[in-house]
Amino acid sequence: MCETSQPKEPAGLAPAAGPDQSVSLPPGLFEALRRPSARNSISRSLQDFDNGVMDVCSADATKQGALINKYDLTCPRTGCGCVILKRDVGMWVEGASVGMDDPNRPLHPDLAPLPVPPATTHWWLITPSPMEFENIGFTRAVQFSGETPGPTRTLKWLICAECDLGPLGWTEEGSKEFWLACSRVKYSIQGN
Numbered sequence: 079m080c081e082t083s084q085p086k087e088p089a090g091l092a093p094a095a096g097p098d099q100s101v102s103l104p105p106g107l108f109e110a111l112r113r114p115s116a117r118n119s120i121s122r123s124l125q126d127f128d129n130g131v132m133d134v135c136s137a138d139a140t141k142q143g144a145l146i147n148k149y150d151l152t153c154p155r156t157g158c159g160c161v162i163l164k165r166d167v168g169m170w171v172e173g174a175s176v177g178m179d180d181p182n183r184p185l186h187p188d189l190a191p192l193p194v195p196p197a198t199t200h201w202w203l204i205t206p207s208p209m210e211f212e213n214i215g216f217t218r219a220v221q222f223s224g225e226t227p228g229p230t231r232t233l234k235w236l237i238c239a240e241c242d243l244g245p246l247g248w249t250e251e252g253s254k255e256f257w258l259a260c261s262r263v264k265y266s267i268q269g270n
């Protein structure tokens with residue numbers, strides 16, 4: 079067979095862009111591309127804010143008295159930075175702490191220790207489905223007896239979808255409520 083393949087455009091030698099290609103960039107994009115740190119979002123831990131959780135809350139425009147997350151929430155692992163939840167999705171709640179950590183294993187250095195129940199802590203409450211998250215992972219269900227006498231609950235821990243770091247929070251199997259510990263996520267303050 080003789081070589082009769084159709085000539086293909088060689089890679090790298092594409093025809094020069096015609097006049098039609100000179101579309102204008104969306105406003106702000108050029109500046110964003112030029113900004114050297116544009117790809118490295120700045121994420122801060124909760125303890126880095128002077129006023130703690132109050133600095134990462136904003137008023138919910140649709141629900142009087144409710145406070146929601148002011149910044150995108152990211153994985154706390156240094157070097158991961160996976161976006162877990164977009165801003166304005168989680169509702170701030172102070173509620174009972176949950177003993178999520180295995181007492182027989184050392185806590186990962188990027189995870190803040192939570193208060194020992196029945197002390198309270200700060201949570202982001204996300205409802206009604208995991209679709210509200212940008213990225214989230216779940217562990218297998220665990221039988222959790224909790225700190226107060228009562229029925230055993232079946233919980234799943236929330237973990238980073240990218241690197242599996244966790245527990246970052248919890249949900250009860252079949253529940254429409256997902257709880258992220260405010261101290262176990264980072265806050266992406268880029269552009270603010």
Ligand SMILES: [Zn+2]
Binds near residue numbers: 155242
């Ligand atoms: Zn991660």
